[in-house]
Amino acid sequence: MVNNHNQVSKKTINELWQRPRVLVFSVNVLLAWIVFFLATSGVSPFSTGAGIWLLAAIAYWLLVLITTPFFTPPKDSLATAISVVLLLVPIDFSGVLVFKSLLQSIQIVTIGISLAVALLALIAIFKQSGDKNSLLGKICYQLSDKLGKGEILFTPVVTISALGFYQENINWALLISGFWVLMVVLKPVELIVKIFIYFQELKNGEQKISETVGSVSRIDDPDIVRVVLTNGAKTWKNKKVHLIHLPNDEHALVLPLFIQMQGEEIIGTGLFSLTSEKPSFKTEAGGIYQYDRDGLATELINRLSGVSGDFEIVGLTVERSTIGNIRCQVVPGLELEKGMVMFANIRGKKVYYQILDAATGEESFKENPFGMHVVSAAQLGVYDPKNGFQKFPWLPDMNQPLFLVPENETPEQILEQNEFIIGKMPHTNFGVPIVLDDLIEYHSAVLGITGTGKTELVFDIVKNALDRGTKVFCVDFTGEYRPRLSTHNPEVVGLSTDQVKELESSLFAVETGNFGAKAERAALQKFLEKIKPEINAQVENFITDDKKRLGIFELAEITNTKATLRTTEMYLSAIMDWARENRKAKQILIVLEEAHTIIPEVYSSGFDADTQWIVGRIGQIALQGRKYGVGLLLVSQRTALVSKTILSQCNTYLTHSLVDKTSLEYLSGVYNSDHVQIIPNLGPREFLAHGKAVKSERPLVVRVDFDLEKLKASKALDRNINNGKQEITI
Known part of the structure; x- marks a missing residue:
């Protein structure tokens, strides 16, 4: 207990908090003014040289007691020197009868010393901001610190005022000089206040002042604190809460973020939030202390984020952020991936962002540049359970924290009967809904190279459409649809083998016949007219029979490109004719x-x-189909090879990985440049979703969960095809 009391005594006697400092300053000024009033019968110290000592005393106490937390060496020496010069220069010695030359000499010498101190302080300040190891800077710092003390520079001012302007009553001159020495050397008021506080601490049984782990270097907006760590940064770790005692005597909780070296110093960066919670130990202004308990980090993060939950801080918003795309300096040690979702509290709204890319960067310091990761994230907007993500018209503040959406957070989602989930945003439970009516009415495209999962996505869309009563007609060139969708009892439509051979033969005759091939064209037209009623009947039978929901038109047996196009056009035209x-x-x-x-x-x-x-005819179907309830879903590996007339009619794009330049250039008209850049980096079962049918005003990176049954079905189909079989049950 004795040791604890000694600790309290030592700290209390050496330092005062800001409020007691103000009290000491006020009492000192009052006592000095009483002495001045009794000596001169005057009220204002500005009227004659007799008040210069009072102004000097006020300036000294102001610098020593009030501004100490804000003027660190050598800035305090600079402020003191300037104050002394301003006090000495205007003094008029015309009324001084005795010691005039001596006092003028003291004035000149003191002004010279003060100017020298100011110059030394300025050199030290500039050298410290440039090269902290500068020998000249260190010498100037030491000289300005020693010579620039208020006790040294203000004493000549008091001496000049007392000896020069109280010559009619030498007793007052001696009394003022003695009063100055008493107040500067013994500091009786300050000592009394410290002793009072000390006994109050003993009475209240307060603990000893805790050992600091650093000191405040500077505070940035909003709520960012930079500290100089003195304990080797042992405690400055993620989610290890600290406490700072601010210069205005308030306390704040700090969450550590970054550590970097500057010269020989370890600088920590953290987020802070003011707290009314008083620590159980004594603290000093400018000090930072380890201060942690169970759940405190979560409480602080919730306070900083504005919402309740178990969140991780991703990092801080940095320069070159825009409304649509922000950049964030990442907290070291955090494992992030593209597609992850984070949020910021902007104007009381929870605004979401999705990580698209990341880059390394370097924060420029005078020494030891700091390496960092900076992620680029696209704004998703504010989330609405019914309408999905809605755009937000502003961006986070500079240095504003961003928080990671946890995987266990399940947002509320309100789905209509014609809506279904096609996937989730990576590492979240945010399902991405598709509006089936919009998918059909405004046409859609599923794009991606082989092996990215686009066909599996199409199967999911087809199944959901069938479950909601939609007629689905698949033009299948791969032979996969019938076996993979066999549980939906597909109706297989198409030409017979003999009809296919006859069509291919007729087309070949047109290509190789005489100039103009009139006879061959006539024969082809006659054949087409012959099979048209059969095609119309197949289509009508499929559409009108409520038991037949899935129709599959297979093209695997057709080897001629023109035959493929011609038969496809005839079946699609038949569908359009019926719909019309x-x-x-x-x-x-x-x-x-x-x-x-x-x-x-x-x-x-x-x-x-x-x-x-x-192809133009099929394009007309795309243009007019939405009027009659007919929609297209295009599936392709490359946009360069697809009719742009038809592709441009698609208002919803589900884009898997693509790497060819032509496709990416085309998609730059669909997505912004940030989203286009991520397309080649999309992994299996990942895609960009954007457009009329997606319940989001901005593009989303979506991931479909791995499904072992789908993988087994796909491999089984490959084996059956290799063995010459086609049927498979999923």
């Missing part, structure tokens, strides 16, 4: 697998007029 006559009686989704084969980009690609006409 029975306006929106049925909702029909047409899936074009390997769309680059079915609707190729014919212009400037060597295709003849007939092929261009056929």
Whole structure:
């Protein structure tokens, strides 16, 4: 207990908090003014040189007691020197009768010393901001610190005032000089206050002052504190809360973020929040202390984020952030991935951002540049359970913290009957809803290279559409749809083997016949007219039979490209003719697998007029289909090979990984540059979702959870195809 009391005594006697300092300053000024009033019968110290000593005393106490936390060496010496010069220069010695030359000499010498101190302090300040190891800077610092003390520079001012302007009453001159020595050397008022506080601490049984782990270097907006760590940064770790005693005598809780070296100093950066909670130990202004208990870090994070939950701090918003895309300096040790979601509290709103990219960076210091990771994240907006993500019109403040959305957080989602989830945002429970009506009415495209999961995504869309009563007509070039969707009892439509052979033969005859091939064209047209009623009947039978929901038109047996295009056009035209006559009686989704084969980009690609006409006809279906309840779902590996006339009609894009330049250039008209850059880096089962059917005003990175049953079904299909079999049950 004795040791504890000694600790309290030592700290209390050496230092005062800000409020007791103000009290000591006020009492000192009052006592000095009483002495001045009794000596001169005057009120204002500005009237004659007799009041210079009082002004000097006030300036000294102001610098020593009030501004000490704000003027660190050598800035305090600079302030003292300037104050002394301002007090001495205006003194008029014309009324001084005795010691005039001596006092003028003291004035000149003191002004000279003060100017020298000011110059030394300025050199030290500039050298410290540049090279902290500068020998000149260190010498100037030491000289200005020693010579610039208030006790040294203000004493000549008091001496000049007392001896020069109280010559009619030498007793007052001696009394004022003695009063100055008493107040500067013994500091009786300050000593009395310290002793009073000391006994109050003993009475209250307060603990000893805790050992600091550092001191406050500077405070940045908003709520960022930089500290000089003195304990080797042993406690400055993630979620280890600290306490700082601010210069204004308030306390704040600090959450450590970063550590970097500056010269020989270890600088810590943290987020702080003011607290009314008083520590159980004594603290000093400017000090920082280890201060942690169970749950305190979570409480502080919730206070900083503005919402309740178990969140991780991702980092701080840094320069070159925009409304649509922000940059964030990442807290070291945090494991992040593209697609992860974080949020910031902006104007009381929880605004979400999705990580798209990351880069290394370097924060420039005079010494020991600090390496860091900076993530780039696109704004998703404010989340609404019914409407999804809605754009937010502003961005976080500079240095504002961002928080990671935890995987165990399950947001509320309100889905209508025609809406379904196609995947989740990576490492979250945010399901991404698709509006089926918009997917069909405004046409859609699923893009991606082989092996990215686009066909599995299409299967999910088809199944959800079937479950909601939509007629789905799949034009399948791969032969995968019938076995993979066998549980939905697909209706297989198409030409017979003999009809396919006859069509291919007729088309070949047109290509190789005499100039103009009039006879061959007539024969082809006659054949088409012959099979058209059968095609119309197949289509009508499929659409009107409520038991038949899934129709599959397989093209695997057709080897001629023109035959593929011609038959596809005839079946799609038959669907359109029925839809036109029975306006929106049925909702029909047409899936074009390997769309680059079915609707190729014919212009400037060597295709003849007939092929261009056929693709143009399919393009008309895309343009007019939405009027009659018919929508297209294009599936392709490359946008470069797909008809842009038809692709441009798609208002919803589900884009898996693509690497070819042409596709990325085309998609730059669909997504902004930040999202286009992430497309080549998308992994298996990951895609960008954007458009009319996606319940989000901005693009989303979506991931489909791994499904072992889907993998087994896909491998089983490969084995069956290799063995010459086609049927498989999922």
